[in-house]
Amino acid sequence: MAVRVSEADFDVSEEMARLTGDDTGIGGVSIFVGKVRGEAGAEKLVSMTLEHYPGMTEAELERIEAEAHRRFNLSASLIIHRVGEFKPGDNIVLVITCSPHRGDAFGATAFLMDYLKTCAPFWKKETLVSGTTRWVEARESDDEAAAAWVSIGK
């Protein structure tokens, strides 16, 4: 179990190799990479800034990760979330979960992303080609995705 908040980019292969190590009990590795999209609605994006709440972010990510380990049979897990200023195409977030069986890995990665999107204190601000800057608004669909786990997972 590990969480990291960092300005630096990550290398998926390196992180996966470090996480799996020589644990031959792992049969499935599920990975999610979230990236900055080049469009914000109808407008083109110039850059995106990610702000967070140091201290609470790490605590919240660790809580979410611990909950994933309670719900799923996991051998290992990793959450990396970047902060700072990014361009379209840049990596924002990496989640890796390892399990003996693929179902647990798939479920845990989806669970972690849904909760991360609704609980972890990060905020995105977009700078558009027009020069406008604006804070991204939370999406209802993300709340619903996270809420769905309450009924099916516990």
Added chain:
Amino acid sequence: MAVRVSEADFDVSEEMARLTGDDTGIGGVSIFVGKVRGEAGAEKLVSMTLEHYPGMTEAELERIEAEAHRRFNLSASLIIHRVGEFKPGDNIVLVITCSPHRGDAFGATAFLMDYLKTCAPFWKKETLVSGTTRWVEARESDDEAAAAWVSIGK
């Protein structure tokens, strides 16, 4: 869209970079890596051999991939399946799907794995520490996982 059957190992970061390219419409990348486990029931595994049906394998993987693109909003996808002889911890299969939104990527990767496990003509033979060799038997749970998509996906 791409499928590859190969004895060679794959590098997840390289394959992901090649697949996403400079497509800034991609917001989520879902990756699954299947690995050789070191235990087969109560016994320890020495090696695993993967046999396939050249010609049909590629055709079947392409059919499955095309179906995933019909069911999910995907920007790009990749399936690599290895064949040959492997040790515990070795990579067997890589699936990557890219989408504007994470839900489609998560769904497509799970769909591809479920169908690959029940439709793509690969067969595993285990060599155990005791010297026994045996063909792995298909798991009912894999058939059920694939069958579930018929009702919910179409």
Added chain:
Amino acid sequence: MTEKQSTGETVLRYFAWLRERTGLSEERLILPADILTVNDLLLWQSRRGHPFDQAFAKPEAIRVAIDHSHAKPAAEIGSAREIAFFPPVTGG
């Protein structure tokens, strides 16, 4: 009620557009003794005058964390050392 709570300073932190609208990332102060819940605190902020009145005009759009944990409107402040105000999160 501990003595610490009634006499101690609380750190208030502001993030995203709450930081921008208040012009503050952080302040330390002694909260009025009659602020018992998160709701009380949000109401107090909205009556604090410029620029807080505008920043806290729509309390339903604001989330609160007490000592690094999400807190609901009815949650008690208790002996909180750090209280943060921010919009719904948008990471990932």
Added chain:
Amino acid sequence: MTEKQSTGETVLRYFAWLRERTGLSEERLILPADILTVNDLLLWQSRRGHPFDQAFAKPEAIRVAIDHSHAKPAAEIGSAREIAFFPPVTGG
């Protein structure tokens, strides 16, 4: 029925334990004209004598593909050029 079908050769392929038990990975032959469906073919294999009788003793454990596509027991052989026999797949 095309002339090709009634006179042409069909390639039969065997994989995994079917390859091991038949001792064959591939054979080319002219199938009897009365074999119309996958079921007919499986029955014919089980009556072909050693080693096919043993390899095909449990046809329900055997999957069939016609020209690189999965075929159900009731599927017609038609003018198939290549028919493969194998156990349920276990890749991934």
